[in-house]
């Protein structure tokens with residue numbers, strides 16, 4: 053099939069960017085979206101043009117490295133699918149596609165479709181962990197965890213940190229990301245001692261990064277490649293409010 | 306050169322404890338005076354950096370991804386082994402040790418493997434305490450499964466995302482140390498050289514992938530935990546960025562490279578669909594528990610699978626290995642898939658595929674049971690191929706997956722360069738000629754959480770901290786070398802793309818040094834690779850400049866190193882005139898077509914020493930002794 057691509061080209065974080073049009077033919081339905089771009093890049097290279105920069109690594113939907121907007125939707129049209137797992141059979145001959153980088157204040161563009169998401173690492177550094185040194189752990193079965201708690205935790209822990217939630221949010225909020233980490237640790241017994249501190253610090257760090265608050269649009273849930281639900285934001289808010297108002301200055305029970 | 310593996314003496318169960326007791330300690334107040342560089346943030350590097358920082362050392366941590374959480378360990382699906390014996394099914398440290406030595410086809414070091422099995426239990430404790438959400442039973446205790454043909458259930462898992470969850474545990478521990486100021490993190494930085502001063506590793510030279518700036522970092526010890534080199538084959542289950550550059554630079558600075566030819570080809574991956582293919586996707590090994598593998602009995606039978614009657618199908622694994630059937634080990638399953646395809650009985654558009662059929666299991670167990678067991682894998686398969694495995698058999702084919710070879714290390718995980726440690730898939734240490742399923746994650750975390758924090762201390766205790774600066778001429782020299790090579794790559798401006806060279810190299814390795822190897826084939830490859838490498842350095846086109854975010858320049862440097870490593874892989878395979886584990890030489894097989902080891906002549910680790918670009922490397926042997934598990938021929942009939 054033949055496609056027309058309009059791709060955001062920006063030489064570096066300070067240069068102005070613009071959309072550039074590319075015609076690609078010979079697209080096989082079995083290619084992944086990124087393979088289609090690889091082929092385009094090989095052609096650009098041989099023509100002496102600058103290939104398009106985009107991030108990717110695992111190419112199987114788990115590392116969270118890839119991601120850009122396809123026709124205004126983070127990771128493209130297929131639900132619960134990262135753009136590296138999106139295959140060309142979901143498009144048809146003659147389609148016109150607009151590719152743009154994640155757009156949010158907290159993720160400056162590095163080049164073309166690649167952005168800087170280090171804000172997400174700083175949010176985790178602010179408190180997204182259990183403070184346990186290597187070697188200090190009790191036997192793994194010493195503290196049973198009810199299966200359903202473990203499942204809620206795992207549902208949230210499935211977050212790949214791609215940043216699609218923040219990119220898609222009209223407010224530029226990464227609450228789905230922050231809420232997922234707070235939920236992952238907050239529902240487990242191991243996460244209890246630091247539950248309050250964690251919620252307060254991670255939320256404060258997100259704000260400092262220029263990521264805004266959630267006002268329940270739900271766009272994040274719709275594009276999350278791992279199907280993480282708004283429930284994690286509700287849990288984050290609960291932990292936060294409890295920490296801020298109920299347990300103020302007290303350790304979590 | 307003589308290799309001293311520093312294996313402690315005494316009964317194997319006591320060796321690690323005695324050794325730990327004999328290791329020198331660094332005074333707690335002095336730890337902050339030491340700087341340690343850890344390259345890599347996968348399970349091995351992430352856990353090492355966090356644990357060393359907790360002890361009070363100053364750590365600098367590097368990775369090429371934009372975040373340490375994205376290291377390739379994230380992609381591991383199946384699980385992690387540990388000798389907890391929670392299932393009361395007869396597992397023990399000794400059994401895990403035994404299985405690993407045997408699974409490695411008697412080409413690993415007993416003492417290392419025993420220690421690995423010992424600390425495996427601590428790993429699970431540590432990860433649970435960090436909040437890793439392992440699968441649980443209704444009573445709230447941890448669930449286990451049997452994996453990769455093991456006869457006990459010792460594999461812990463977190464759905465199909467075990468690697469992700471373990472890595473997030475290590476990453477969180479790392480971020481905690483980042484916020485405490487004990488770790489300084491350098492994401493999007495690629496190590497391009499190792500700096501050795503007076504015979505000791507003293508730092509690294511890196512390129513900032515964002516700006517292109519080349520700079521150096523000095524330290525009292527350097528850890529490489531940079532993963533495996535499976536991407537030398539171009540197509541593999543590894544992430545796109547996985548590379549051998551860090552270990553290759555260390556090799557060229559004097560670290561010996563051990564057993565490069567031991568590569569693991571995983572039998573169940575989605576077949577290649579076209580020339581544009583950029584990576585191969587693994588389908589979990591667990592599928593072989595219920596799926597039946599077959600090809601048409603007749604050569605060139607192009608009918609659709611449903612049209613081929615039972616009598617005209619060849620369930621070749623069940624036929625040849627009645628005892629193990631579809632559950633034979635990875636290497637046996639892979640080799641058999643190749644040979645039926647070579648006969649012309651392969652399926653799918655390329656003829657390089659075999660069926661993995663669930664029809665019988667669905668009849669026996671019902672659609673819902675299959676959906677419950679494998680639902681997410683079936684979905685992934687359908688997403689990639691567009692075919693529904695509930696109604697059409699899956700097509701699978703082997704792909705390069707894991708590399709058992711790596712930099713040679715002693716019992717302390719130190720390479721032949723003092724002060725240079727190597728952990729995880731990047732070293733050669735524990736898996737011999739073949740790795741068992743769910744054991745790589747275990748090894749990475751064992752190295753990082755429970756071995757390096759002790760053994761590095763021993764080294765540092767006898768080397769005073771001297772706050773060496775990067776103004777030492779050795780750093781400038783390394784930087785100049787890196788810059789010169791970059792200029793050379795950018796200056797060629799030839800007519801071929803980087804990927805076209807990498808694909809061609811991959812094909813040579815896959816065909817001549819893949820699932821089965823012959824003397825002639827390896828000799829041919831050793832002729833073709835240098836020719837292609839020469840062409841690469843004359844005709845590759847690397848677009849862009851150094852002083853910018855230039856993904857092509859990154860790739861070009863990695864491919865250049867794969868060329869050199871690829872040659873060493875073939876050289877090692879040629880030298881090893883026997884078959885063992887993942888290394889199958891067609892000349893050395895039993896009358897039934899099984900791998901035939903030659904313990905009298907080849908019971909050694911082949912460690913290669915760089916002798917300059919114009920001379921072939923020297924082979925140094927570390928003899929392997931088996932005091933506990935006596936070498937026997939594997940049989941799966």
Ligand SMILES: Cc1cc2nc3c(=O)[nH]c(=O)nc-3n(C[C@H](O)[C@H](O)[C@H](O)COP(=O)(O)OP(=O)(O)OC[C@H]3O[C@@H](n4cnc5c(N)ncnc54)[C@H](O)[C@@H]3O)c2cc1C
Pocket residue numbers: 344345346347348349350367368369370373375376377378379380381382383384385467468494495496497530531532533542543544547548550551587706707728729730731742743744745746747749
């Ligand atoms: C698809 C798949 C599934 C798997 N499933 C399982 C499983 O179920 N169980 C199991 O036990 N094993 C499994 N394995 C194997 C296992 O995942 C790996 O062997 C293991 O995770 C390797 O960990 P590591 O820490 O050594 O390296 P990696 O996780 O590969 O990390 C390497 C690190 O080094 C960095 N790096 C590399 N080069 C440089 C450089 N030049 N400069 C700076 N940084 C650099 C990278 O950025 C990264 O941080 C699987 C492997 C694959 C591919």
Ligand code: FES
Pocket residue numbers: 107108109110111112113114115116117118119134135136137
């Ligand atoms: S490249 Fe890893 S999730 Fe897409």
